[in-house]
Amino acid sequence: MDTLASYDELPYDSLPLPETQPDFLAAVAWLHGFEAPDPSRARILELGCAQGGNLIPLAWRWPGSECVGVELSRVQAEAGADFVRRLGLPNVRILHGDLAALPADLGEFDYIIAHGVFSWVPPAVQHALLDLCRRHLTADGLAYISFNVAAGWEQLLPLRQALLERTGSDLPAPERHRQALAVLDTLQREWSDPALLKEIAYLKTAAPSYLFHEYLAEFNAPMTFADFAARLESHALRYVGEAGPRSAVVELEDAWGLAPEGMAGRWLDAEAALDAALATRFRRALVCRDDAGFAQPARADRLESLAFYADLACDEDIDLDAAIGQHFVNPAGNTFPVSDPALKAAVIALSAAYPGALPFRELVSAARGVMDEFSAAASLEEGAFPEALFQLVMSHAVMPTVAAGAHASQPAERPCAHALARLQATSANWVVSGARHVAMDLDPAGRALLAMLDGSRTVEDLALAMQDMLREAGTVLPRETIVELTRRQLWLFARQGLLTA
Ligand SMILES: C[S@@+](CC[C@H](N)C(=O)[O-])C[C@H]1O[C@@H](n2cnc3c(N)ncnc32)[C@H](O)[C@@H]1O
Known part of the structure; x- marks a missing residue:
């Protein structure tokens, strides 16, 4: 097949997908007892990558990685290749082609990402996808394969x-x-x-x-977890764990009445039971070669070698004295109830450090610091903390990573945004990707401001330019208001890692 007409006519919204970040995938695999390759030097392959809205920011973030995207829709593949050319990024290529007929000399990859592809292609292409994962994964490589679940x-x-x-x-x-x-x-x-x-x-x-x-797609074939696991087995692949959010141990205990230690041998059955109990619609499966290391259900005691980040807000006064349930919300609008005071303190510390990540020990001391600062009556119990944090990590309120990285830099006197952000801001059909691979919801004024950040203008200059622009669009605002709005927007850009130091 030469192209996919339906995706040429109506391209997919190609966005950064936080759950495909290799540093996150490596952290999830680690919780399952599996040691994955260093993301900063990884070879990364994305199948059905659309125009590269997910892959290109990954390549930008990890300049030592080598990224290849494969996309059958010619329109999308060409849009991606054109964007890469304009950005001048040397470590990413978007190829127009069929994943079922990949060039044999592409080599091995440490991470293979296939999001929104497996359930949506004909059986022969599903077979080819698993086959290529087996052939092109390195010995300790990880594939991320999402699919629709029958339950x-x-x-x-x-x-x-x-x-x-x-x-x-x-x-x-x-x-x-x-x-x-x-x-x-x-x-x-x-x-x-x-x-x-x-x-x-x-x-x-x-x-x-x-x-x-x-x-309206020609193919959309939801499958059971058991069917998926059996297909992996027939391709000499194995399930490592779930990269999507979940309520962790609680779900498994509810579904099977088992503690995680007793469940290892019946893990795959428990996963299937979980889908039935929760009517799961979508899974993001992590997969490895069947000759790679052993994987097991995720364990809280493995959190201690990871780092964590979170961007959560709570509009109530946070009670650090008592275990009272309070609601924290992330920028995507998902709400997470937290009652343990030590965990609330940890969330405050993480959100203050965002987009930076805190390694486990630093998180413990930062949470204690918050509790001291507010003279909390409760204290952080070393024994109970990992288990409490585990629940937030599994639900993705707090994200685990193997690479702390990512720091906000304050807006400089003449703020400058990095080249990827500026090109995204000025390109139709591209979203701006923030630190930690999130899609930023910017209005036209926000995009225009970002596009102007080439380091040549002061905040005052920028505010004046914004004032002119808004006036032309029919909105008249006093100078002090526009300066304040400009400053606030610049801080948001800084928090999302878009500004250079
Ligand atoms: C539902 S979209 C998902 C796009 C992207 N992965 C995402 O999640 O944003 C599926 C993508 O797979 C591409 N695709 C379908 N069959 C393919 C094939 N045989 N080889 C390469 N790409 C394919 C489609 O053109 C489309 O861009």
Whole structure:
């Protein structure tokens, strides 16, 4: 096949995906007893990489890595290759081609990423994907393969069926998407199943490319975890662990009534039971060669050799004296309840250090520092802390990493943003990626300000330029307000690691 017309017509929103960061994958694997390669010198392959919105920021972040992306849609692959050319980044290539027919001389990779691909390609390509993971993974390499899970998807299949039947398969993708939106309105009136109505409401606000490529794609084959594990086995691969958020041990204990130590031998069965209990819809599986080291359920005692970062806020007064549940929210809007005072102190310390990460021992002392500063009545118990932190790590409220890295630098007198951020800010259909591989939600004014940060203008100059720009767009703001807004935005850029020192 020469290209994928549906993705040429309606390209996928190509975003940084935090759960594919190799330093995070290595940390998750470590929790499962598996030692993965050093991300800063890794060879990284991304399959079905769209225009490279995920891979290019990874290559930028790890200049010592070598990154290759493969994408079948010509339009997307060319957009990615063009962006790389304009950025002049030497350690990343986006190739237009079929992952099922990769050039044999691509060599081995320490990390292979396939997000949103495995369930959405025909069986022969699924087979080729696993086959290439086996052939192209290094001995201690990790593959990240996400897929739709039958347990949660079964209830959504009537919706996919209705959309497929009631829209024209011969229409160009954008037109079929418009038709699908009208069908959703009709279904909203016709149907009463709360789960389906909730999904319909979500789809009406979701990115067009999501609705189209999830619900109107030719292939979308949700599978059971047991089926996935069996397929891995038949390709001489093995499951390492889950890179998606979860409620960790609690889930497994609920599903099996077992403590993690007693569960090692029945781990894969427990994972399958978990999907049934929770109606899991999506999995992000970490996979290794079957001749690589042994993996086991994640364990809290392995946290001690990792570092951690978090960007959480709480709009209540934080109670460090008593175990009272309080809600912390991350920038994506996910809420995490925390009651243990030591854990609340740790979250405060991590959010103050963001985007920096704190190694375990530093986190313990920083949390104690916070508790001392606020004369907390409670104290941090060394024995209980790892288990408490483990729950937040497994739910991704706190992210683990094998590489502390990433520091904010204060806005300089003449602020300067790095070249990737400026090119993203000025390129249509590209999002700006912040430190820790997050997609930043910038409005046009924020993008315009970022684009101006070439180190030649003072904050005052920038504010004046922003004032002119906004006035032309019909918004008149007093100078002090615009200076304040500019400063605030610059601090946000600094916190996201976009500014050079
Ligand atoms: C659902 S999108 C996911 C894109 C991206 N990985 C992400 O998550 O943002 C699936 C991507 O896989 C690409 N794709 C599908 N079949 C492929 C194949 N045989 N070889 C290479 N890419 C393929 C599609 O063109 C599309 O860009």
